[in-house]
Amino acid sequence: MTSETLLKKYLQELEQNQYDIHTVTCYENDLKDFYRWMGQKDDQAAEISGQAAADYLTYLMNEKESRDSTLNRKKISLGRYLQWLTDRGLDLQKAVIPFQTRKIERLKEPRRLKREEVDRLIQSLNEEYEDADTEFKKRISLRDSIMFELLFYHGLQIQELVALRTEDFNPEKRTIRIMDKKGFIRTERIYSDRLYRKLLLWMEGRQEFADRNAAYRDVLFLTKLGTPVSVKFLVAIFQKYKELTGITQDATPLFLKHSLKWYAQIVLKENLSSGGYHEIDG
Numbered sequence: 390m391t392s393e394t395l396l397k398k399y400l401q402e403l404e405q406n407q408y409d410i411h412t413v414t415c416y417e418n419d420l421k422d423f424y425r426w427m428g429q430k431d432d433q434a435a436e437i438s439g440q441a442a443a444d445y446l447t448y449l450m451n452e453k454e455s456r457d458s459t460l461n462r463k464k465i466s467l468g469r470y471l472q473w474l475t476d477r478g479l480d481l482q483k484a485v486i487p488f489q490t491r492k493i494e495r496l497k498e499p500r501r502l503k504r505e506e507v508d509r510l511i512q513s514l515n516e517e518y519e520d521a522d523t524e525f526k527k528r529i530s531l532r533d534s535i536m537f538e539l540l541f542y543h544g545l546q547i548q549e550l551v552a553l554r555t556e557d558f559n560p561e562k563r564t565i566r567i568m569d570k571k572g573f574i575r576t577e578r579i580y581s582d583r584l585y586r587k588l589l590l591w592m593e594g595r596q597e598f599a600d601r602n603a604a605y606r607d608v609l610f611l612t613k614l615g616t617p618v619s620v621k622f623l624v625a626i627f628q629k630y631k632e633l634t635g636i637t638q639d640a641t642p643l644f645l646k647h648s649l650k651w652y653a654q655i656v657l658k659e660n661l662s663s664g665g666y667h668e669i670d671g
Contacts, residue, residue, distance in 0.1 A: 390519065391426055392437070395474065396420055396421070396424070396470075397415075399420075399470060399473055400413055400416065400417055402423045403416065415462065415466065416469075416470070419462065419463045419466035419467065420462075420466060420467070420470055420596050422443055423442065423463075423467060426445050426448070429443060430498065437471070437474070439471055442467045442468075442471065444504060445463075445465060445467075445578070446460055446464060446467075449463065449659075455464075459466050468520075468624075498602055500643070500644055500647060501644055501647045501648040501651055502644050502645065502648040502652075504652070505636070506636045507541055507648060507652050509634040509635070509636070510537065510627075510630050510631075510634055510636065511537060511538060511541060511631050512634075513633055513634045514530065514533055514534040514537055514538075514630060515534055517530045517533075517534075518530040518533075518534050525613075527600075528594045528595075528597070529613065531590060531591055531594060532591060532594075532595070532610060532611075533626055534616075535584065535586065535587050535588060535591055536550060536610055536618070536623065536626075537626075538581070538584050538587075539565070539584075539648060541648070541653060542581060542584065542650045542653060543565070543653055544649050544650040544652075544653030544654070545577075545649065546569070546570075546646070547568060547624075547646065547649075547651065548570060548620065549567050549568065549570075549621050550610070550618075550623070551567060551568070551572045551610065551617060551618050551619060551620060551623070552568060553565070553608075553609040553610065554607045554608060554609055555592070555607050555608070555609050556607065557609065558588060558592065558609065560589060560592070561577075562578075563578055563579045563580075564576050564577065564578050564579065565577045565579060576602055588651075594670070595609075595610075595611055598611040598612065598613060598614075598615050599611060599615060600615070601613075601614060601615030602614065602616055603616030605617050627645050
């Protein structure tokens, strides 16, 4: 029986077992991709092996740089198909075991900013705030320094930061309430005295921006026009200070994303070991 015939029979059984049509289509596409990679459109299925499936996934990971979600889906598709073939008495030469036990890992670590680059970035933001010669510039630089300290000290994601509302900051408890993209809420305590004081100043200073657009009065971080700070806006600030502080020129916004929780973990570890709060002088 050819691989094409076996695959057709397998998909028919999935449909008969009331599998969702979307699931069946995904399995079909994944398995056809695998067969194309094997070059076995008309060869015997006995030549397929679990090791071949594992090699295929490794190829997708290293050569095609497929996402983890794609690799996991294809792993499930291939594993169930191989099990189906085995259950029907086809000798797949130890097909299932090496495939199911093989651990798929990324070879590349996510690229991040260096520790000293993050320190320089925060220091530059603080210096611009201290050196601002007008109230307007001081208010703008105050906002920017607070946002980036929240990102790096507390590991907020950029989307979480721009979604903050004034009611999320509790001055009495020194906490920030954060909702992630899945709707789960967590609370971060503001341990840095300097950051806490700056947040109090911003709550007063932001009012001038808030008065310019009543629709967004409850948004915590606003532009000078009274509109919410956006992801694009934050990336533009990052690009500005990247140039000012000499951060690696090929550093992209993705570097920034990968650096946030990593740097926050460093700060937390230093806090636990020293009993104080790590802050960048500026």
